[in-house]
Amino acid sequence: MRNVGIVGIGYTPVFVSKRKDVSIAEMISEAVDAGLKNTGLKPEDIDAYVFGNMATFEGVNMPHLWATEYMHARGKPIMRFATGGTIGMAAFHGAYYHVASGMADIAMAVTYEKHSEGDAQVGLMGIITPEVMAMLAAGIDVTGQSGMGAIGGGSAGGISFQASSYLHRSGASIEHIDAMAALERRNAAKNPYAHLKDPEATAEKIAQTPMVSWPIRFGHICPTTDGATVCIVASEEKAAKIADKVAWVLGVANCASDATTANLIESQITDPAEQLPAIIASKKACERAGIEDPKKEIDYVEIYNGFAHQTLMYLEKVGMCEVGEAHKLLEAGELEINGRCPVNASGGVVSTNSIGTSALNRVTECALQVMGQAGERQVEKEVHKAMAHGWGGLMQYCTITILGDKPKKL
Amino acid sequence: MDKKVAIAGFRMAAAPDLETTRERLVFDLSKGLLDDLGIDRDAVDNFVLCSNDFMDGRTISHVFLGPPAGGYMKDQTKVEMDGLNAMIYATMGIISGQYDVTMVLAMSLTGSQASPYLYTDYSLDPTYDRQLKLLNELSAAALEAKSYLAANGYSEELLDVVASQNLGNAAANPGQARRIDGVSREKVKASPYYYEPLRELHCYPPTDGGCAMILVSERKAKELTDKPVWVLGMGRSTDTYFLGDRDLSTSLSAAQAAERAYAMAGIKDPRGEVALAEIMSLFAHQEPLLAESMGLLEKGKAAAAYESGETAVSGKMPLNPSGGPLGGHPLCASGLIRAAEAARQLRGEGGDNQVKKDGVALVHGQDGVCAQQSAVVILGT
Amino acid sequence: MEEIKDTFLHPAVPLDFQNNYRVGAYMQRYLDGFKEKKILGAKCSQCGRVVVPPRKYCGDCNLVMEEFVELPQEGTLENFTVGHVVLEKGQLNRAEAPYVIGMVKLDGASNALLARLQVAPADARTGMKVKAVWQDQVEGEYSDLDCFEPA
Ligand SMILES: [Zn+2]
Numbered sequence: 016m017r018n019v020g021i022v023g024i025g026y027t028p029v030f031v032s033k034r035k036d037v038s039i040a041e042m043i044s045e046a047v048d049a050g051l052k053n054t055g056l057k058p059e060d061i062d063a064y065v066f067g068n069m070a071t072f073e074g075v076n077m078p079h080l081w082a083t084e085y086m087h088a089r090g091k092p093i094m095r096f097a098t099g100g101t102i103g104m105a106a107f108h109g110a111y112y113h114v115a116s117g118m119a120d121i122a123m124a125v126t127y128e129k130h131s132e133g134d135a136q137v138g139l140m141g142i143i144t145p146e147v148m149a150m151l152a153a154g155i156d157v158t159g160q161s162g163m164g165a166i167g168g169g170s171a172g173g174i175s176f177q178a179s180s181y182l183h184r185s186g187a188s189i190e191h192i193d194a195m196a197a198l199e200r201r202n203a204a205k206n207p208y209a210h211l212k213d214p215e216a217t218a219e220k221i222a223q224t225p226m227v228s229w230p231i232r233f234g235h236i237c238p239t240t241d242g243a244t245v246c247i248v249a250s251e252e253k254a255a256k257i258a259d260k261v262a263w264v265l266g267v268a269n270c271a272s273d274a275t276t277a278n279l280i281e282s283q284i285t286d287p288a289e290q291l292p293a294i295i296a297s298k299k300a301c302e303r304a305g306i307e308d309p310k311k312e313i314d315y316v317e318i319y320n321g322f323a324h325q326t327l328m329y330l331e332k333v334g335m336c337e338v339g340e341a342h343k344l345l346e347a348g349e350l351e352i353n354g355r356c357p358v359n360a361s362g363g364v365v366s367t368n369s370i371g372t373s374a375l376n377r378v379t380e381c382a383l384q385v386m387g388q389a390g391e392r393q394v395e396k397e398v399h400k401a402m403a404h405g406w407g408g409l410m411q412y413c414t415i416t417i418l419g420d421k422p423k424k425l
Numbered sequence: 426m427d428k429k430v431a432i433a434g435f436r437m438a439a440a441p442d443l444e445t446t447r448e449r450l451v452f453d454l455s456k457g458l459l460d461d462l463g464i465d466r467d468a469v470d471n472f473v474l475c476s477n478d479f480m481d482g483r484t485i486s487h488v489f490l491g492p493p494a495g496g497y498m499k500d501q502t503k504v505e506m507d508g509l510n511a512m513i514y515a516t517m518g519i520i521s522g523q524y525d526v527t528m529v530l531a532m533s534l535t536g537s538q539a540s541p542y543l544y545t546d547y548s549l550d551p552t553y554d555r556q557l558k559l560l561n562e563l564s565a566a567a568l569e570a571k572s573y574l575a576a577n578g579y580s581e582e583l584l585d586v587v588a589s590q591n592l593g594n595a596a597a598n599p600g601q602a603r604r605i606d607g608v609s610r611e612k613v614k615a616s617p618y619y620y621e622p623l624r625e626l627h628c629y630p631p632t633d634g635g636c637a638m639i640l641v642s643e644r645k646a647k648e649l650t651d652k653p654v655w656v657l658g659m660g661r662s663t664d665t666y667f668l669g670d671r672d673l674s675t676s677l678s679a680a681q682a683a684e685r686a687y688a689m690a691g692i693k694d695p696r697g698e699v700a701l702a703e704i705m706s707l708f709a710h711q712e713p714l715l716a717e718s719m720g721l722l723e724k725g726k727a728a729a730a731y732e733s734g735e736t737a738v739s740g741k742m743p744l745n746p747s748g749g750p751l752g753g754h755p756l757c758a759s760g761l762i763r764a765a766e767a768a769r770q771l772r773g774e775g776g777d778n779q780v781k782k783d784g785v786a787l788v789h790g791q792d793g794v795c796a797q798q799s800a801v802v803i804l805g806t
Numbered sequence: 807m808e809e810i811k812d813t814f815l816h817p818a819v820p821l822d823f824q825n826n827y828r829v830g831a832y833m834q835r836y837l838d839g840f841k842e843k844k845i846l847g848a849k850c851s852q853c854g855r856v857v858v859p860p861r862k863y864c865g866d867c868n869l870v871m872e873e874f875v876e877l878p879q880e881g882t883l884e885n886f887t888v889g890h891v892v893l894e895k896g897q898l899n900r901a902e903a904p905y906v907i908g909m910v911k912l913d914g915a916s917n918a919l920l921a922r923l924q925v926a927p928a929d930a931r932t933g934m935k936v937k938a939v940w941q942d943q944v945e946g947e948y949s950d951l952d953c954f955e956p957a
Contacts, residue, residue: 016522038552038830041862058868063661070505071484074825076477076547077506080793081554081666084865090681092661093798094514097478097505099485105502109514115521118659132827141484271501274488295498303523409488412501543896552829553859556948559907559920563898567887568909575885575932619898621888665865669909669918670857673885 018251018422019114020261021386022121024379025050026208030242030367033131039078043127044085046243050123051087054247054257058087061247062119067096067106067126068371071141073133079125086125100319100407101269102126103244103375104414108267110248111416115264120250121257127243128369135239135370142409173287173410175228178324180288182230187327187342189230194218194345196235196323196365202352203362205392208376210240210367221323235323237368244372246379251422262382262418265400266304269414270296293332293404293413300415301334305423306400309334313417315384315394315401316358317377320365326350326358329404333415357394360384374405378416385418430519431646431653432638432804433526434462435765439602439634439753442537447481450532452493454637458528459495462639462649466495469639471524474503475511475531475757479544494530494637506544507531507705508636508761509790509800513659515640525642526649531758532635536602541631544756548793550666560668562707563628565794567620569673570710574622576674579713579728581622585610586731587709588627588751594738595748597777600766602632602753626751627709634755636762654768657785658692658803660685666797676718678799679789683719686801690785695720699803700784701743701770703763705791707750712736715789715796716744738778746770746778760790764802771806832860835874840950843940847915849873855916879938880957881912881919888927906930910954922953929956 025046027034034042051058064086066079079086079093086093094113098105103126110124182188200216203209213220224234254261270292297309306312316335320326327341335356336344349355359365361380364373381401383389398420405414436458443450459465472494474487483489487503504511508531515527535541545562546555554560574581592608595601605612608626616625639649646653662681665671683695692698702721706712713727713736721742722730730736736744745751747766750759767786769775785805792798829837832848836859839846848860848871855864856875864871886908892901904927909918923930924939935957944950 035828036831038828038833040550041830041832044862069484070547071478073551073827074547075551076479076544077792080548080663080797081550083663083666083797084861084863087863087865087868088663089665089865090662090677092682092800093663094510094661095505096503097485097487098503099488108502109504112514112517112521112523115523116517117520118517129828133825138484141478141482142488269500269502270498271488271491271496272498273492291498299500408485411488538896540896542893542898546893546896551825551827552833553948554920557920559922561893563891563893564887564889564907567889568885571887572885618888618890620890667857667861667917668920669911670865670916 016425017115017117018263018425019111019248020251020254020263020422021246021382021418022249022254022258022261023050023054023247024382025053025245027243030208030210030240030369032238032240034129034241039073039127039129039132040082040085042129042241043082043125043243046245047086047125050245050247056247056257061091061121061123063113063122064088064091064093065096065106065109065113065122065124066093067102068128069099069102069138070097072135072138072370073129098407098412100370101374101405101412101414103372104378104403104405104416107246107375107378107416108269108414110246111264111267114248114250120253122248124246124375126371126375128371129241130239130369131241174322175231177287177410178230178322180286181324181328184288185339185342190218191327191342191345192230192235192324193221195326196221198350199323199326199359199363199365202360202392203366206361209362210238212366231322237321237365240367240369242369242372244375244379246375260386260388262385263422264416265419265423266300266417267415268296268299268303271408271412274409274411287410288328290332292411293329296413296415297333300417304417306417309402310336313400313402314396314398315381317361317380317403318359318363319374319377319404319406320359320363321368323365325406326363330358333402333404352392353395357396360389360392360394374407374414377403377405381418385420429643430516430656431641432768433641433646433649433653434458435636435638435768436461437600437636437762437765439600439632439755440536441602441630441632443534443633447532447534448489448493450635451490451530454635455494455528455530458637458639469495469499469526469528471500471515471518471527472496473511473515473527473529474501475505475508476533477506477544477757479547480533480535480538480756494528506757507790507792507800508758509764509788509802512638512761512764513661513800513802516656516659519640519642525645527640529638529640529761530635531761533756533758534633535631535756536633538631560794562794563623564620565668566708567623569795570622570708572673573710573714577725583713583728583731584622584627584709585613587712588613590731590737591745591749591751592626594746594778595752598748598752601748602634603630623708629707629750629754632753632755634753634758636758636765638761638765652772654771654804654806656802657805658686658690660689661800663798668795673795676715676796676799678796679715679718682799682801686803690803692803696742698784699787700782701746701767701780702787702789703747703767704745704789705750705760705763706745707754709751711796712744712749719787719789719801721787738780743780746775746780760800763790764788764804767804771804832862836860837946840944841946843944845877845879845912845938846874847877849875856914857917858912858915858919877912877915881910881936883908883923883932883934883936884911884918885909885932886923886930910936924953924955
């Protein structure tokens with residue numbers, strides 16, 4: 016096993032609803048060029064590229080093929096991953112293994128989403144369209160299948176089952192989701208690469224947004240964003256020459272359960288708020304990173320939260336607090352930028368969701384915190400170790416990356 | 426590269442229509458392979474899946490394939506599209522020391538699709554080629570074929586020769602999907618044109634199929650197999666997308682990928698050291714074109730090589746003894762099947778198509794029109 | 807146990823997306839040129855390569871191409887194929903009649919354009935000179951440049 020470190024990242028100048036001024040490939044190039052500029056690397060220094068986005072959302076199958084020139088990747092290996100919401104971190108893990116295995120010394124993970132050019136909710140419906148069509152073809156009445164109908168209504172419909180189950184089990188209330196959403200929108204205001212920002216956001220303000228599907232309000236939901244992110248990783252030897260501050264990869268893991276846990280059909284077999292994959296992936300990543308108790312050893316967390324209740328829920332799942340404790344930390348102000356358990360100082364996915372980038376942004380934001388380069392959103396406490404979480408698939412797939420300010424002892 | 430990662434076993438399936446579901450196909454391949462090795466899914470610590478959402482007609486389609494593959498609550502990821510990339514990624518995980526036993530599983534039901542070529546349309550630049558509707562996988566391949574034949578002074582007959590050799594090999598391989606008895610050059614030539622000079626039998630048939638492969642660390646190889654096939658070298662590269670910028674008479678991506686794989690495997694004389702090659706040639710002209718680009722055939726001498734029997738199963742440089750993708754091309758699985766077929770040869774299980782030569786095997790996989798991307802893996806015993 | 811022969815439904819899925827792609831600044835310049843029946847390319851300041859349609863990067867030099875140049879309407883047919891099939895929505899169908907598409911290298915361009923050729927299949931020759939044929943009404947769309955015909 017070789018040590019691998021993050022030596023630099025690159026974002027598009029903005030993350031907004033509609034980038035009307037650029038094509039997909041041109042938008043990708045902005046992040047790639049930013050990554051090269053930030054590290055002082057030249058295109059010829061990159062040994063391998065790893066690419067990811069949600070292909071079906073924009074109706075593009077292998078965008079890296081026609082974006083090759085825009086990544087300066089001619090003559091280079093490009094590997095494409097596609098794992099849904101977690102794609103950003105799957106691509107990051109891809110770049111990590113390129114370097115950890117010695118197949119590359121410097122690798123770049125490139126991710127993007129240009130939601131304005133596609134239809135994310137139709138894309139999500141594509142997950143179950145085969146089932147719906149098969150049921151209709153077989154003469155099965157689907158009108159009574161509320162779980163399926165909810166998923167058919169897009170991600171927010173399906174997720175309301177998870178949120179209500181989480182509230183029931185944790186003892187948190189809908190007001191906690193409001194407060195969590197408000198906290199993240201305030202954090203987003205400190206992040207130049209966030210989409211929905213509101214320095215004045217309060218729980219009361221969020222509570223006034225329309226109810227979408229109980230307990231999910233409009234203010235709890237992520238936007239659809241256009242943006243691209245790259246992350247450059249390097250071997251220990253190369254990293255020292257490229258960057259003064261390096262965020263070292265201490266452990267990576269992922270885990271998937273059964274797609275039917277998404278409450279897809281009425282015969283659901285597990286609770287959508289159980290999220291065993293998050294628990295298992297975190298345990299595996301901690302083990303690989305040599306971390307015994309994340310509560311004590313992890314200083315900063317970035318949670319993939321398409322919906323605001325997920326920040327609270329996943330803090331518990333990944334082991335940053337006990338079950339039922341997250342909303343109490345929130346009440347005590349511990350989740351704030353100056354708190355003892357700061358989370359999503361970036362504003363999280365709930366403030367910015369260009370899906371391809373979303374799980375990678377969790378890693379890059381952790382890296383910036385570890386490197387002390389997060390600017391206005393740098394948390395008050397010292398960050399030696401940070402955990403990035405990714406969530407996606409059909410609500411059944413989680414990825415974890417743990418970073419540290421020192422390389423792993425091999 | 427040292428003998429660090431081995432293929433412990435594989436299972437393949439291919440047919441014009443497997444009359445099955447994706448989930449069932451994945452389960453049968455995975456369970457069959459685990460049974461072959463006498464292990465259960467607990468022994469596998471990582472799953473690398475490979476399929477395509479557009480071909481599956483389902484967003485994030487692999488979430489339904491993870492459980493039948495045996496990946497429930499396991500490390501799992503998905504590489505798109507060609508399966509040889511998935512195999513290379515699985516190998517990286519083992520070399521890095523993170524995993525010992527990895528299942529690679531690639532599949533698609535392209536043959537039984539209502540619209541088997543749909544994915545190629547979605548793979549084109551949406552702001553240009555998809556608007557013009559001129560470029561597609563077949564028209565691009567025809568331009569490539571024409572450019573290759575013209576640059577080397579080969580006649581169209583070469584396509585018939587290559588196709589009949591491949592289809593002959595495929596007929597003797599029970600695992601292939603397109604098995605035509607006694608296919609002659611004349612029969613190939615009698616098939617209708619798609620885009621000139623490419624005829625139906627010069628082109629791959631849309632195929633249902635998949636391939637499961639278990640890769641293991643050196644430590645585990647001893648436990649799981651008596652016939653380990655080692656991964657000795659890997660290389661990949663990408664050419665420009667823009668067809669009008671490329672010299673279509675040669676493959677830059679294959680040349681670069683092979684060069685990198687040879688360097689890793691310490692191969693200095695490919696023509697002397699490679700015993701056989703499984704090449705992802707989706708169209709007849711691509712087999713000699715890619716073989717020349719990878720230094721397996723002498724540039725400009727391919728026609729003579731085929732005529733003299735050099736590329737036949739019994740020849741000096743057997744190409745696609747399995748019958749290659751002209752005998753069956755399940756999208757995503759195709760490159761991984763090439764690797765499994767090469768491993769079958771190295772294990773001496775090639776049946777009627779067994780190559781009787783010592784040396785390493787070269788495996789080639791590709792993505793994009795006219796092999797914009799190539800991947801090469803060198804296998805050996 | 808008796809083997810059960812699998813029988814499956816084959817439900818067709820009308821997975822059809824509506825997408826609205828932005829062509830970006832370079833392609834927009836190209837299409838704007840169509841309004842005046844002009845063909846624009848982008849020129850690399852380092853290697854001097856001229857590519858058509860224009861695009862942001864020169865892949866050879868990994869540099870942004872900043873100069874737009876107008877290209878002549880005539881060029882050479884570098885390569886062509888006669889199509890006997892058409893691909894529509896992923897299905898392969900026989901074409902009504904054979905047709906010619908080919909790679910046209912405009913005079914002064916460094917790369918070739920894929921285009922439809924208004925020429926009988928038997929008359930198409932590699933190396934023949936061809937010229938652009940425009941629609942009578944041009945609107946800044948891809949279809950304005952209808953095809954190429956022998957010069
Ligand atoms: Zn240049």
